[in-house]
Structures are given as structure tokens and as C-alpha cells.
Amino acid sequence: FLVFSLLFCPLPDYAQFSVLLTENFNGCPQGNLNNCGWSINSAVGSPWRISGGACSINGTFCLQVGSDGVDCQYNISSTGTNKIAYKQFSSNGYQLLDISFDWKCMGELNNDYGQLMYSFDAITWSQVTATMYQLQAGVQNVVNLALPSITWNLSQVFIGFRWIDDVDGGFSYPGFIVDNVLIRGEQIVPDDPPNPTTVSVGCDS
Numbered sequence: 696f697l698v699f700s701l702l703f704c705p706l707p708d709y710a711q712f713s714v715l716l717t718e719n720f721n722g723c724p725q726g727n728l729n730n731c732g733w734s735i736n737s738a739v740g741s742p743w744r745i746s747g748g749a750c751s752i753n754g755t756f757c758l759q760v761g762s763d764g765v766d767c768q769y770n771i772s773s774t775g776t777n778k779i780a781y782k783q784f785s786s787n788g789y790q791l792l793d794i795s796f797d798w799k800c801m802g803e804l805n806n807d808y809g810q811l812m813y814s815f816d817a818i819t820w821s822q823v824t825a826t827m828y829q830l831q832a833g834v835q836n837v838v839n840l841a842l843p844s845i846t847w848n849l850s851q852v853f854i855g856f857r858w859i860d861d862v863d864g865g866f867s868y869p870g871f872i873v874d875n876v877l878i879r880g881e882q883i884v885p886d887d888p889p890n891p892t893t894v895s896v897g898c899d900s
Contacts, residue, residue, distance in 0.1 A: 711882045712879050712881050712882075713789065713879065713880060713881075713882060714877065714879055715785065715786060715789060715792070715879060715880050716782065716784040716876065716877070716878040717876065717877050717878075718731075718758075718782070718875075718876040719753070719754055719874060719875050719876075720745055720755075720756040720757050720758055720874060721754040721755045721756055723745045723756055724745065725745055725746060725747060725756060726745060727744070727745070728744065728745060728758070728780055730745070731745060732782055733758070733780055733781065734781055734817070735778060735779070735780055735781075736778065736781065736817065736818075736820075736855075737777065737779075739774050739776065739777075739778070740770060740774050740775060740777070740778055741760050741761065741769040741770040741776045741778065741858060741860060741870065742761055742762075742763065742770075743759070743760055743761075743778060743780040743856075743858070745757070745759075746759045746761060746766045746767075748766060748767075749766065750766050750767045750869060750872055751874070752797050752798075752799065752834050752873075752874035753834075753874055753875060754874070757872055757873065757874040758780060758856065758872070758873040758874065759869070759870065759871070759872040759873070760778075760858045760869075760870035760871045760872070767868055767869040767870075767872075768868045768870070769807070769860055769866070769870035770860075771860075771864060771866055774862070775859075775860060775861050775862045776858055776859060776860045777857070777858075778857070778858050779855040779856065779857045779858075780855060780856050781812070781817060781853045781854060781855030781856070782854060782855075783851060783852070784853075784854065784878060785849070785850050785851065785852070786847055786848060786849050786880055787849060787850045788882060788883055789847065789848060789880025789881060789882055790848060790880060790881050790883050791880060791881040792841070792842040792846055792847055792879065792880045793839040793840055793841050793842060793878070793879055794811070794823075794837070794840050794842055794878045794879075795837055795838045795839055795840070795876075795877045796836075796837050796876045796877070797835065797836055797837075797873070797874045798828055798831075798834070798835050798837065798871065798872060798873050798874075799831055799832060799833060799834050799869065799872050800829050800830075800831060800869065800870060800871040800872060801829065801831070801867035801868055801869055801870075802829040802830065802860070802866065802870060802871070803829070803860075803863075803865045803866050803867065804829065804830060806859075806860065806861045806863065806865060807829065807860040807861065807865075807866055807870070808827040808829035808858075808859055808871070809829065809856060809859075809870075809871030809873075810822055810827065810828065810857040810859070811823040811824065811826070811828075811837075811840075811854075811855075811856065811857070812854070812855040812856070812857045813842065813843070813846055813852060813853065813854055813855065814852075814853040814855065815849070815851065815852065815853070816853075817853045820855060820857070821843075823840065823842060824840070828871060832869075839879075842878070847880070848883060854876075856871065858870060858871045
């Protein structure tokens with residue numbers, strides 16, 4: 696009877712994946728990231744901005760590193776850039792987080808590139824992976840990249856896109872361009888209930 700019950704009376708599906716953050720930037724005014732709930736950790740070097748036109752990956756706008764005067768380019772200056780555009784989200788009650796996003800970037804090998812970062816206070820940042828996003832003029836897709844378990848089940852997490860460029864004069868446009876950001880998590884569920892002391896062959900009893 697127990698085997699019959701398990702086969703023909705399916706157990707409830709407790710776990711669910713939910714969207715914790717989604718952003719395609721199309722609802723953002725062009726220009727300042729703060730208008731769309733994103734922030735920047737530094738004012739030095741090439742600016743992060745919301746832009747469209749030739750920089751777009753999909754839709755109207757995207758997140759992109761620019762120069763002080765021209766979209767889809769970045770500054771070549773004496774300061775260099777190490778700057779993160781970031782947004783806060785909550786993973787409270789969720790585990791097995793992953794992120795998907797589209798990107799393109801040329802830059803310069805090992806010198807001008809993008810990275811994916813996370814933080815708990817928007818001050819101290821860590822890499823999600825050591826990947827350097829660069830040398831790809833066409834659109835690339837990151838799909839269901841696992842976020843570290845240390846980011847699970849927290850009321851405050853920050854996800855960030857980091858741009859680094861140097862001052863040696865070697866470069867190729869565009870800089871780091873990002874669109875269609877999606878973070879998901881699996882809902883944390885209680886432990887399974889204890890085994891029943893009585894067994895019924897009916898599914899609706």
C-alpha cells in the first residue's frame with residue numbers, strides 16, 4: 696500500500712525558482728544610472744551610463760561604459776578606470792542563485808575588460824568568477840551562471856559589473872556593454888514532514 700501511495704499520489708512540489716532581479720534598461724532614462732536604481736562606486740575614469748543607439752544589445756537601452764563625449768567608446772586617460780555599476784537585491788528565503796546576462800566588449804587583452812562582481816555592503820567587492828569579459832564585438836550570452844553560496848538567503852546583496860582600463864594607449868571599442876540581467880533563486884523549503892504512521896491508498900484523503 697505504501698508503494699502504491701507514493702507512485703500514484705505525488706508529493707507536493709515545494710521548491711520554486713523565482714526571479715529576484717530583472718533589468719533590461721528599456722524603462723530607464725538615457726544618461727544617469729541613478730534614474731534606474733543603479734549606482735557607481737567611483738567617479739574616476741570612464742563613466743558608466745544608460746545608453747542606446749549603436750551600443751544597444753536588445754531593445755532601446757543598455758548599460759555601457761562610455762567616454763565623456765562619445766557613446767560606445769571609453770576614455771583613454773592618465774587615470775585609468777576601476778569602476779563598478781551595481782544594484783541591490785534581496786535573496787532572503789532563496790538558495791541556488793544564478794545570473795544570466797548578455798554582453799559585448801572589445802577592450803584590450805588583459806588590460807581593458809569587464810568583470811562580474813558581488814558585495815554585501817557595496818564597499819568591499821569580490822569576483823563571481825575570474826572571467827575577463829573582452830575581445831567579443833558580437834553579443835555573448837551568460838546563462839544560469841551560479842552565484843556563490845555565500846550570497847544565498849540574505850536580505851541585502853549587491854550585484855555589480857566592473858570595468859577596468861589602463862593608460863597604455865592600447866584599446867579597441869566598444870567597452871563593456873551589458874543588457875538583459877536576470878537573477879533567480881530557488882525557494883528554501885522546510886524539511887520534509889515525518890513519515891506518516893498510517894497509509895491510505897486514496898490520493899484525496
